[in-house]
Amino acid sequence: MTLRVDQEYDYLFKIVLIGDSVEGKTIKAQIWHTAGQERYRAITSAYYRGAVGALLVYDITKRQTFDKCPQSLAEKEGLSFFETSALKATNVGKAFQTILGEIYHIVSKKVLAAQEAAAAANSVIPGQGTTINVDDTSGGVKRGCCST
Numbered sequence: 001m002t003l004r005v006d007q008e009y010d011y012l013f014k015i016v017l018i019g020d021s022v023e024g025k026t027i028k029a030q031i032w033h034t035a036g037q038e039r040y041r042a043i044t045s046a047y048y049r050g051a052v053g054a055l056l057v058y059d060i061t062k063r064q065t066f067d068k069c070p071q072s073l074a075e076k077e078g079l080s081f082f083e084t085s086a087l088k089a090t091n092v093g094k095a096f097q098t099i100l101g102e103i104y105h106i107v108s109k110k111v112l113a114a115q116e117a118a119a120a121a122n123s124v125i126p127g128q129g130t131t132i133n134v135d136d137t138s139g140g141v142k143r144g145c146c147s148t
Contacts, residue, residue, distance in 0.1 A: 016096065016097060016100055018097075018100055018101050018104045027100055027103065027104055029100060029103070052103045052106050052107060053099045053100075053102060053103045053106075055095065055096075055099060056069045056073075057069070080095075080098055080099070080102070082094060082095040082098070
């Protein structure tokens, strides 16, 4: 499928295989292109909250965008850094493939940790159970609700 830059889309879907395709895992990624526009600033924080990954993009032909997104940030925070070109379609797919793979691994680890925690909470540890007394020590006569 050939995409033209001047075409506008409400939604565009692409299937990306992460890891072993036999696993049958699915990742739904929402990609928001705000183009740094101020009008999106109010809604972006709501979408960024809880996000597992993000792509910070700058235009090397515009110094102000480059200054806001320095490569040193990636080095300082231990993040991946890809130099891409949307114009030449260089490394764009690789950048998305890498971030989706990292997100998959992060989410998988969280799911596994939650499953292990749930299994540990449900397991019985000898000597740490609850004692239930089944002897009737009240000594009183019990009557059913329908006794005469």
